[in-house]
Amino acid sequence: MLPNAHRLIALLNTIAKILSACVVEDLVQMVELHGLLPDNHFGCRLGRTTMDLLHYLTKYIKDMWRKNEVVSALFLDIKSAFPSIMLEHLLCDMRRRGVPPTYIDWIRCKTGGCTTSLVFNGFVSKPVVLHRGIDQGCPLSGILFQFYNADLIDIYNPKKDETAVMFMDDALILACAKTLTEASTKLVDIMM
Numbered sequence: 429m430l431p432n433a434h435r436l437i438a439l440l441n442t443i444a445k446i447l448s449a450c451v452v453e454d455l456v457q458m459v460e461l462h463g464l465l466p467d468n469h470f471g472c473r474l475g476r477t478t479m480d481l482l483h484y485l486t487k488y489i490k491d492m493w494r495k496n497e498v499v500s501a502l503f504l505d506i507k508s509a510f511p512s513i514m515l516e517h518l519l520c521d522m523r524r525r526g527v528p529p530t531y532i533d534w535i536r537c538k539t540g541g542c543t544t545s546l547v548f549n550g551f552v553s554k555p556v557v558l559h560r561g562i563d564q565g566c567p568l569s570g571i572l573f574q575f576y577n578a579d580l581i582d583i584y585n586p587k588k589d590e591t592a593v594m595f596m597d598d599a600l601i602l603a604c605a606k607t608l609t610e611a612s613t614k615l616v617d618i619m620m
Contacts, residue, residue: 466581472570497604500611506597
């Protein structure tokens, strides 16, 4: 077995999955109706599939090329995305983006107070309280992670021929300019 070749899993009650799926449906409808998340955040939402992302990127790049601009890209992949979410930060992000308190309180109850134990070779550790992470197998995982990392998309400036897109835990930031050096400098400025 390779050292980083494992993933924690959460065994969820079937009723909890059904309730979570209902909450996801409500959250996604709220997001679309009230614009709670950036339009450039793809995945887990209707009309924001992988193909929609590819069409958006292709159009953006071709539009810049037609203006005789160079496009420079920065790819980011968030490692161990779901287990690393800081729960209080997630709830704060959701509150700031306009999610009703009822949903935030429900998610706090669902994610709070979770514990884990290590079990191997007949050994069972004492329960450890988890302060980070959401259940990767839960229907809520995708939309919650979008709230958690939406600020990363908000850093670009469309007036400077910049854009950013995300698909779950993968981000792509694009900058355009007349030369590759200028475009790369824009990307460095965004990252700083």
